[in-house]
Amino acid sequence: MTEPPRLLHPGAWWLWALGLATAAARTTNPLLLLLIAAVAGLVVAERRVPGPWSRSYTAFLKFGLIVIAVRVGLEFVFGGTGLGVVAVELPSVPLPSWLAGLTLGGPVTWDGLLGALFEGLRLAVILICIGAANSLVNPSRLLRLVPAALYEAGVAVVVSMTLAPVLITDIDRLRRARRLRGRSTRGPRAWGQMALPAFSGALDRSVALAASMDSRGYGRAGDQPARVRHLNTALVVAGLIGVLLGLYGLLTGGTPGSPGSGLFGWPVLLAGAALAAAGSLLAGRRVTRTHYRPDPWRLPEWLVAVSGLIPAAVFVALGANPELTGPASPPGWPPLPLVPALAVLVAALPAVVAPRVPSDTAAEREAVPA
Amino acid sequence: MIRFADVTVTYDGAVTPTLTGVDVTVPEGELVLVVGPTGSGKSTLLKTVNGLVPHFTGGTLHGRVVVADRDTALNPPRELADAVGYVAQDPQQGFVTDSVEDELAYTMESLAVAPDVMRRRVEDTLDLLGLTSLRHRPLRSLSGGERQRVAIGSVLTAHPRVLVLDEPTSALDPQAAEEVLAAVQRLVHDLGLTVVMSEHRLERVVQYADRVLLLRPGGQVVDYPDPAEAMAVSPLAPAVVDLGRLAGWQPLPLSIRDARRHAAGLREQLADAAPPPAPPPSAAAAVAQVDGVTAGYRDVSVLREVSVQVQPRDIVAVMGRNGAGKSTLLSLIAGQQAPQRGTVRVAGHDPTGLQGPGLIRTVGFVPQEPGDLLWSESVGQECRAADVDAGAPPGTTWTLFHDLRPDVAEATHPGDLSEGTRLTLALAVMLAGDPQVLLLDEPTRGLDYCAKEQLAQLLRRRAEKGRAVVIATHDVELVAQVCTRMVMLADGDVVLDTDSRSGAVSSPAFAPQVAKVMAPVPLLTVAEVRDVLPQEVPS
Numbered sequence: 001m002t003e004p005p006r007l008l009h010p011g012a013w014w015l016w017a018l019g020l021a022t023a024a025a026r027t028t029n030p031l032l033l034l035l036i037a038a039v040a041g042l043v044v045a046e047r048r049v050p051g052p053w054s055r056s057y058t059a060f061l062k063f064g065l066i067v068i069a070v071r072v073g074l075e076f077v078f079g080g081t082g083l084g085v086v087a088v089e090l091p092s093v094p095l096p097s098w099l100a101g102l103t104l105g106g107p108v109t110w111d112g113l114l115g116a117l118f119e120g121l122r123l124a125v126i127l128i129c130i131g132a133a134n135s136l137v138n139p140s141r142l143l144r145l146v147p148a149a150l151y152e153a154g155v156a157v158v159v160s161m162t163l164a165p166v167l168i169t170d171i172d173r174l175r176r177a178r179r180l181r182g183r184s185t186r187g188p189r190a191w192g193q194m195a196l197p198a199f200s201g202a203l204d205r206s207v208a209l210a211a212s213m214d215s216r217g218y219g220r221a222g223d224q225p226a227r228v229r230h231l232n233t234a235l236v237v238a239g240l241i242g243v244l245l246g247l248y249g250l251l252t253g254g255t256p257g258s259p260g261s262g263l264f265g266w267p268v269l270l271a272g273a274a275l276a277a278a279g280s281l282l283a284g285r286r287v288t289r290t291h292y293r294p295d296p297w298r299l300p301e302w303l304v305a306v307s308g309l310i311p312a313a314v315f316v317a318l319g320a321n322p323e324l325t326g327p328a329s330p331p332g333w334p335p336l337p338l339v340p341a342l343a344v345l346v347a348a349l350p351a352v353v354a355p356r357v358p359s360d361t362a363a364e365r366e367a368v369p370a
Numbered sequence: 371m372i373r374f375a376d377v378t379v380t381y382d383g384a385v386t387p388t389l390t391g392v393d394v395t396v397p398e399g400e401l402v403l404v405v406g407p408t409g410s411g412k413s414t415l416l417k418t419v420n421g422l423v424p425h426f427t428g429g430t431l432h433g434r435v436v437v438a439d440r441d442t443a444l445n446p447p448r449e450l451a452d453a454v455g456y457v458a459q460d461p462q463q464g465f466v467t468d469s470v471e472d473e474l475a476y477t478m479e480s481l482a483v484a485p486d487v488m489r490r491r492v493e494d495t496l497d498l499l500g501l502t503s504l505r506h507r508p509l510r511s512l513s514g515g516e517r518q519r520v521a522i523g524s525v526l527t528a529h530p531r532v533l534v535l536d537e538p539t540s541a542l543d544p545q546a547a548e549e550v551l552a553a554v555q556r557l558v559h560d561l562g563l564t565v566v567m568s569e570h571r572l573e574r575v576v577q578y579a580d581r582v583l584l585l586r587p588g589g590q591v592v593d594y595p596d597p598a599e600a601m602a603v604s605p606l607a608p609a610v611v612d613l614g615r616l617a618g619w620q621p622l623p624l625s626i627r628d629a630r631r632h633a634a635g636l637r638e639q640l641a642d643a644a645p646p647p648a649p650p651p652s653a654a655a656a657v658a659q660v661d662g663v664t665a666g667y668r669d670v671s672v673l674r675e676v677s678v679q680v681q682p683r684d685i686v687a688v689m690g691r692n693g694a695g696k697s698t699l700l701s702l703i704a705g706q707q708a709p710q711r712g713t714v715r716v717a718g719h720d721p722t723g724l725q726g727p728g729l730i731r732t733v734g735f736v737p738q739e740p741g742d743l744l745w746s747e748s749v750g751q752e753c754r755a756a757d758v759d760a761g762a763p764p765g766t767t768w769t770l771f772h773d774l775r776p777d778v779a780e781a782t783h784p785g786d787l788s789e790g791t792r793l794t795l796a797l798a799v800m801l802a803g804d805p806q807v808l809l810l811d812e813p814t815r816g817l818d819y820c821a822k823e824q825l826a827q828l829l830r831r832r833a834e835k836g837r838a839v840v841i842a843t844h845d846v847e848l849v850a851q852v853c854t855r856m857v858m859l860a861d862g863d864v865v866l867d868t869d870s871r872s873g874a875v876s877s878p879a880f881a882p883q884v885a886k887v888m889a890p891v892p893l894l895t896v897a898e899v900r901d902v903l904p905q906e907v908p909s
Binding site for chain 1: 422425426446447449450451452454455456458463464465467472475476477478479480481482485488489492506508524525528701704706725726727728729730734737739741742743745756759760785799800803
């Protein structure tokens with residue numbers, strides 16, 4: 001690829017990441033899940049943007065480990081059903097009759113533990129894919145993708161995301177100030193006393209930002225009547241809910257016994273997408289905003305998006321294939337099926353085909369400590 | 371261009387109006403300076419220009435404000451965005467995007483400017499404000515002056531006819547202030563923009579102003595088409611104006627150049643005047659000792675092998691550019707951070723090991739944002755908490771505070787205090803423990819001349835009590851007024867450590883206005899000139 005360095009369209013990265021996440025959601029095979037995490041890690045290492053967000057992948061990786069630990073821990077507490085080879089015998093606690101469905105303690109089996117481990121791993125890898133997307137795209141650039149009808153809501157989300165890191169530096173400053181006044185900086189009481197000033201600081205900041213946005217033309221009324229604007233927004237929101245329900249159906253479709261997997265799925269997904277598109281098109285007709293240097297969608301964008309969607313398509317097509325299921329009961333060494341593994345490897349392509357990140361955005365390191 | 375017709379502004383819940391009967395017309399192409407003490411309503415007046423008052427802030431506005439033939443009563447701020455560009459006090463808080471180029475385009479995006487026009491205007495603005503080399507930079511990585519210029523650029527791209535700037539240089543070091551003011555000058559002269567700005571640091575801007583609006587207590591605004599006339603009566607005036615008033619010069623000089631022309635006679639008359647004798651160097655053991663210290667963040671050293679000693683009765687000014695390590699030096703002495711190499715000792719202790727009352731009695735530190743130290747619901751509660759923290763007898767803090775600000779009630783919320791009063795309260799809180807060393811980080815950035823004078827008196831009293839004070843500051847006037855020693859940091863090294871008088875006359879960068887006017891007569895402040903002046907000279 002001789003593509004000059006530039007930032008890839010944020011939508012391409014998100015499609016790629018969501019494709020990988022979809023594939024992860026469809027399997028509990030630990031080898032495939034680890035492969036997905038590794039592929040995401042490789043691409044992040046090659047193409048992440050500089051700045052605080054580039055650490056998202058590691059942050060989400062750690063968070064994923066916590067998720068696995070919690071899931072396995074829960075198995076110890078509530079999982080004592082006793083099917084399979086017993087690993088530990090815990091004392092069983094009798095529960096009142098109105099909690100009939102739950103057991104506390106009892107025999108913990110290898111089968112149950114492995115099953116919990118694989119499920120935790122699946123959730124962790126989905127999180128890692130989202131973290132990868134955050135490392136590859138500055139979240140505020142996502143605002144460019146928000147449909148015009150939802151622009152206001154998009155701004156709110158992006159603003160709260162940029163305020164969160166500021167809140168952390170605020171709390172750090174308040175901790176240092178507490179020490180200066182000779183108070184302890186640890187313990188719940190200290191945190192309680194710091195919370196109020198921290199939040200009032202964040203509030204002041206939000207008000208200042210709102211004033212600035214108001215003076216800079218944010219939220220100008222277009223020439224469209226309010227009724228039409230509300231209709232557009234309703235269309236887009238309903239459409240997006242449809243898309244989410246449809247995706248939920250597709251993701252859980254392979255899991256036997258999940259509720260309503262016949263109702264959700266493709267039909268709802270398509271109907272939702274159509275609604276959302278109609279709303280966006282209608283809203284787009286009122287020209288109250290323009291976009292400065294919109295991101296182009298060229299060949300690299302196509303390659304990145306498709307390379308992420310291929311594993312998703314393969315995993316969905318395979319359905320409830322036993323090779324995609326982690327061998328928990330009875331315990332065994334997981335297989336490495338060839339086709340899904342190759343599909344996941346395709347998603348590593350962006351490490352090569354995506355254009356490099358321009359180096360002048362790396363000027364962050366010149367930051368002057370205030 | 372801007373017409374205020376009998377404007378009165380009353381905020382919700384306020385008993386008295388903030389502005390009363392403002393009746394002023396600002397012609398096109400003028401640079402208008404709004405002058406008044408803190409809390410006098412300067413920001414309110416500026417916000418009426420684009421309708422933030424009352425549309426955004428609430429409150430009631432009687433009368434009429436008309437900008438570029440549009441009435442702000444009928445047009446909320448967003449509809450005026452193409453006529454008035456408004457830049458708030460802290461530009462960082464107003465940034466919506468995160469890179470320079472996107473920020474410049476944001477206003478135009480909201481105004482639905484066509485993409486090709488947008489692109490062209492962004493390029494124009496980058497050139498106009500000298501931002502070309504910064505175009506892809508993240509906003510967080512910019513210095514204060516660059517930030518302020520980006521904020522101005524981001525409203526300029528909409529091609530407004532009026533620019534409103536709230537304290538554009540108060541928080542900046544002298545070099546950054548120069549950058550911003552040069553840019554504003556260019557806008558006024560080359561584009562014929564009408565600029566309305568407020569500023570505490572009058573010495574930086576008053577010579578550029580075409581008109582001064584003076585805010586009086588009670589919210590009246592007096593319009594002076596000649597800035598010199600305003601300065602003749604203003605309770606707030608830069609040192610050069612005070613000197614002109616003392617010497618009776620007519621017309622009153624506003625710049626160093628004008629004053630030097632008037633001052634030839636005065637210089638001759640005072641040619642033999644000796645400056646007040648410098649206090650003898652203290653023989654006492656150093657109360658704070660920084661020895662060969664290297665410090666910084668991770669792999670970046672902000673200070674390298676720095677050694678500084680502070681004696682009792684010293685008032686030390688730590689000077690240098692933003693990022694030179696001034697704040698790092700202070701937090702080392704306060705034990706807020708540990709040195710990577712070298713030792714720090716305060717009254718014989720390692721300050722990082724101090725905590726609780728032991729810390730309060732050794733070091734007091736008022737950070738850049740004095741509000742960080744205050745978290746109670748009322749001033750009275752804050753003072754009682756400070757007494758308990760320091761183990762001082764009840765009422766100590768309140769007495770300290772009340773002596774300086776007798777007008778503030780105990781029930782007032784610390785958040786409602788003006789900048790200067792909040793600093794006073796934070797100082798009182800820190801002084802409750804009577805610390806050996808008092809550290810102040812940029813204490814004068816939000817202060818008007820009166821509040822500054824009060825601060826100077828308080829610091830002098832500390833020194834008389836045998837305590838030491840260390841101030842990180844850019845304010846050469848404050849240094850000339852109170853400091854006994856000057857330490858200059860640059861690029862992590864101490865490049866100057868001398869008594870403040872020889873420091874001030876050694877370089878124009880550190881010379882206060884009076885020294886520049888009187889050179890080679892070694893007098894630094896108006897008070898010093900007054901002391902050596904024979905009584906019969908009219909004042």
